[in-house]
Amino acid sequence: MKFSNKRQGLALLMVASMGVSLLAGCSQNPVKQDYNSQANFQAMKSIHWLPANQEKNPLIAQFRQSNAVMASRVHNAIAETLKEQSIAVGKDPANGYVTFYLNHKRSMVPDPLTVQYGFGGLFRHGSVWFETAPEYTEEISSTLVIEISNPNYEVIWQAKAPFAIDSKLSPQEKDQEVKAIIAKMLRNFPPKSGNS
Numbered sequence: 001m002k003f004s005n006k007r008q009g010l011a012l013l014m015v016a017s018m019g020v021s022l023l024a025g026c027s028q029n030p031v032k033q034d035y036n037s038q039a040n041f042q043a044m045k046s047i048h049w050l051p052a053n054q055e056k057n058p059l060i061a062q063f064r065q066s067n068a069v070m071a072s073r074v075h076n077a078i079a080e081t082l083k084e085q086s087i088a089v090g091k092d093p094a095n096g097y098v099t100f101y102l103n104h105k106r107s108m109v110p111d112p113l114t115v116q117y118g119f120g121g122l123f124r125h126g127s128v129w130f131e132t133a134p135e136y137t138e139e140i141s142s143t144l145v146i147e148i149s150n151p152n153y154e155v156i157w158q159a160k161a162p163f164a165i166d167s168k169l170s171p172q173e174k175d176q177e178v179k180a181i182i183a184k185m186l187r188n189f190p191p192k193s194g195n196s
Helices: 002-028 058-066 068-084 171-185
Strands: 032-035 046-049 096-110 116-119 128-131 136-149 155-162
Touching (some): 058 068, 058 096, 068 096, 068 171, 136 171, 155 171
Antiparallel strands (some): 116 128
C-alpha cells in the first residue's frame, strides 16, 4: 500500500508540474519581430491598408474569406493600436502599407496516452509487459503575421505571434484577446533603430 501511495504522489506531482508549465507557456505569447534596418520608419506618420491588387500572398485574402469576423477584429485592433502610437491609418498622404494574414502549420503528434498490457509479480520482477505503438493525431497551430511595407510595396517590417483564440469565449472577450495580441505585436513599432 505504501508503494501505491508513493506512485500516486509522484503522478500528482507530475500532473501539477505539467499544468504550471502549460500556463507559463500560454501567458508568454512569444512575439517575433524583424525589420529592414535601412528603412526610414520615422517618416511613417500615416499608413494605408495594402491595396488588393498588391496582395501577392494568397493567405491575405484567404483569412478574410474563411473567417471574416475574426479578420475584422484583427483589422480594427491594428488600426486602433497604430492610432494610439500616433500613426494614422487610411489618411493621405500614406508613407506605407499594412496587411496581415494567418499561417497554419499541421503536424502529427503522438498521443500522450498509451496502453500497456502485462502480467507478473510485484515490482515487475519476472514480468512480461507489452506496450502498443503510440497513436498520432493531427495538430494545427496558427501564427498571425503583420507586415508593413514602404511606398514601393516592399516589406520592411514584420511581426509574428501565436494565434489561438478560444472558441468558447464571448464575442467581447474575443475582441479583448485579439487587442492584447496585436498590442504585443506592435509594441515596438516603429523601431527606433531605423534610419531617420
